[in-house]
Amino acid sequence: MPARDAIHGAVRRALESDGWSVTDDPLRLQVGRRMVYVDLGAEQLLGAVRGPTKIAVEVKSFSGASEVNDLEHALGQFMLYDRALRATQPDRLLWLAIPLRIHRGLLQEALGELLLADGSLRLVVIDTQKEVIDRWIPSTPGATNSNES
Numbered sequence: 001m002p003a004r005d006a007i008h009g010a011v012r013r014a015l016e017s018d019g020w021s022v023t024d025d026p027l028r029l030q031v032g033r034r035m036v037y038v039d040l041g042a043e044q045l046l047g048a049v050r051g052p053t054k055i056a057v058e059v060k061s062f063s064g065a066s067e068v069n070d071l072e073h074a075l076g077q078f079m080l081y082d083r084a085l086r087a088t089q090p091d092r093l094l095w096l097a098i099p100l101r102i103h104r105g106l107l108q109e110a111l112g113e114l115l116l117a118d119g120s121l122r123l124v125v126i127d128t129q130k131e132v133i134d135r136w137i138p139s140t141p142g143a144t145n146s147n148e149s
Contacts, residue, residue, distance in 0.1 A: 006061040054092040
């Protein structure tokens with residue numbers, strides 16, 4: 001099993017304080033002979049009729065020497081895990097958890113705007129100091145976008 005990112009605990013606590021129940025830590029996905037591990041699996045009950053919303057969350061702290069290199073690595077994992085989830089647990093949607101400083105920095109630059117333009121990259125932005133969710137990009141059912149700008 002891979003090591004946890006530095007902000008793993010803060011992300012888990014932020015999800016729980018937002019009403020998500022963490023069901024898996026980590027979420028194991030068997031794909032053929034291979035096993036991959038998404039950092040967290042969670043669900044939130046949105047109503048008795050609709051049932052639970054299930055998500056998987058890959059956590060990235062962006063603590064390496066290069067934010068761009070960290071982004072490249074995160075995008076590769078996101079693509080792999082997203083496809084693995086579609087094949088094994090299609091009722092679960094993958095989100096990439098990133099620190100607020102990355103959203104306010106790297107993702108506000110042209111490179112970040114390019115990545116977010118089509119809405120296929122799903123981010124949960126975490127204020128790691130307060131251990132709360134700052135926003136979901138794009139928004140998700142049952143979640144609040146408390147600090148839209």
